[in-house]
Amino acid sequence: MTVAPRTARPRRWTLRRTLVVGTSVLVALAFVIMSVATIVALRSFAFDRLDQQVRESLSFVAGSSRFDAGSRPPAGGSGGPAPRIGSLQAVVAADGTVERSGYTRSDGTEVALTDDQVARLTTAIATDRQPSSVDLGGDLGTFRVAGAQRDGTTVFAGESEADVSATTSALTVILAAVGAVVLVAAILGLSLFVRRSLRPLERVADVAQRVSTLSLDAGSVDIADRVEPPDTDPATEVGRVGASLNDLLAHVQRSLDARQYSEEQLRRFIADASHELRTPLASIRGYAQLSLGEDAPMTPTQARSFDRIESEAQRMASLVDDLLLLARLDAGQPLRRDEVELTLLAVDAVSDAQASATTHEWRLDVSEDLIEVTGDENRLRQVVANLLRNAQTHTPAGTRVTLSLARDGADAVLSVTDTGPGIDPAVAERLFDRFARADDARNRDEGSTGLGLSIAQAIVTAHGGSITVDSVPGRTVFEVRLPA
Template identity: 45%
Template sequence: MRRRRAPQTLRRRLLVVIAGLVVLVSAIVGLVSVASLHDQLMARMDAQLVQATDRAARTLGEEREEREDRLPLPPEGAEALLRIPGQPVGAIAALVTDRAVVTFGAIDEEGDFVDPPEAIAPVLASVPTDRTPVTVELDELGEYRAIAAPTDGGFSFVVAFPLAEVNATTAQLAVTVGVVAIAGLAAALVLGAVIVRRALVPLDRVTQTATLVSELPLARGDVELPDEVPVDDERTEVGRLATSFNRMLGHVAASLSAREQSERKVRRFVADASHELRTPLASIRGYSELTRLHGGELPPDVVHALGRIESESLRMTELVEDLLLLARLDEGRELRREQVDLTRLVIDAVGDAQVAAPDHEWRVEVPDDEVTVTGDAGRLHQVVANLLANARVHTPEGTEVVVRVARVPAASGAPA
């Protein structure tokens, strides 16, 4: 299964950028430092080679003005150059003629003269005789810095100093720079994480507040919004975001309050109008019934008109009752949770419906034991009464309406 990539959060991106900058700066500083030190050490080594050549010239009695910068041929060969004071351990000197080494020697760690490996002779013979230091690879001896100077008779001397100390110093600096860079990277990440976390605290507060607002039942209108997000500095990007979010939160709160007030006025108007209309509608229905029950003989058209008045007033009464019920339900009053005897509630509701519509046949079927449920008795009675009213209004006279109360097994198998 393919693993999901970790989300690229703003905090992680900032830390990656900080780490990248630290690595880049450390790499540049390290490379420049190592290269600079290596160049300085190589320049010092070249100066030592030139000084060794000059000392050799003075020791061997060179007269530069007369011999045009050419060294005399020493009878002792290469060892004469190695006996000159100041030669380092590992120094190599060779006498070369016609691209071939005539004699060469080296100084070991104890200061004695030893013969170097024969394999390095061709390398020493290939050093240019222009007094320019060059780097050569002498097999197992490693890298050397060599310089060659011409002598009388077609001979030339080659002096080579080892670069092991230079390379070791350069490598040590590179390791030191690497360790310091790693430590600096770790410190930068820790410090950067702290700074980024503190800088993004207002953004986290905005996120938390937005989450709280998204979980509020805004459809009700009358809700309490969370407090505004504290703003440390409005001049920063996060500060401007928090300020804009607080302004938006204020607009949302004002809009919800205005909507709630408007809906409250509408509910109050509907409730008041419904309540006020009940009395005149009851009066109209009562007077129509009183007129119809008058002892005198009424014309058929008058009787029909009175019947229409009674039916329309009854329909208007039901509409007013529905409006009043909707207004009360829209107020959002909490439902009560109590044990309700559903058998008694249905019997009472059917009794009221039988009085309101005696021309229908009403029948109730209930079990011998009580059927109780948990709920709001008033609201349950309204539901049953509305169902019976629909059965009364939408069915012709003489219709049999059966109301049955029974226990139905729930999905889990327990009685409901």
């Protein structure tokens, strides 16, 4: 059985909250343990003292010498010391007769125990002189009682647990109140302390966040943000993070500068080479046309060679013009800013396509209203022509190609839709790359240079717009959005 891997849950708490809550829980847990230990220790100590008093009372009530002789223990009024408040005494004869029993109230008066209470004593208390707890019910409650027996007579002595219970209850309330106050103070103090301690980390995070919003994919990029020196102390963890971030940003800046320099060198080389190649290519075409235009006799091989020279020179001139245009667009050469009627431009583009490619079915879908944009009319015509030519080149004969134009909010949307076989998803990701090849996705003429879509994207981007493609078998849509 295959077990699906567990996905980590997103961390919803900040580091500050985690530290404050975690430390507060530990403080509260430590205080609870300390309080419980204190209460248990105090209760144990109080019971030890109470048991000691019970044993002393038992020895006093029993009267070791007289008890050994079988005499009755002295009563409360026989001249001996008065019993302690809250103490209990009882003497039961061998035949079960209660010879004497009593409990001393808080006002010093002594009341006799009931038969039921004496019965509880004789049932629950062993006569091994070891104190144990027994609930006598009524107004007496729980007592700590010890018993002893000799010659058939049983003596009980005990002390009330009310004082011990009251002491432990009061201590519990005091510790709970003090613990609550201490916990609130600890949370407030921890919040301030953690907030102050994490400020350097927040400043480092702010620098990283600002840098993350920069566009680093193209153009000259200057990363001016750096972590301040106080937050780059290598002796602290946050300082090490800040110093490492500064080193990383410096490395990225050097890499971007090197990339920009390389791109500028390559762009300058392409522009210079394209510009220099235009003259010799024009000369080659001119000489080829001159040779073909003369009536001088030529062999078929010579005639075909001059014809191919002219054709290839023309194709190379077109490629050089495309490279020169891309180099100028990459260099940020400003375009003309005129009012361009996209509706008329779309009508002209479809008319030209119908005249040049009768193997396809061309359709136009535009609204009645004129849609205008600001830009370079010649370049925008080149965009539409490249998209239509792309549809013609990479789809079989009989394919229906529709040029649509509409307004969507503040944008003018121009789309070219064809019913061809579609584009391979693997190719669609690099469709706008220069010299991209889509042989596996659509039937491609050998005359394509692979620069048409990249030129269209560069022109649209220079106009502040965007171009996207959506393709499934039987429907491919290139959509151009321009600010209207």
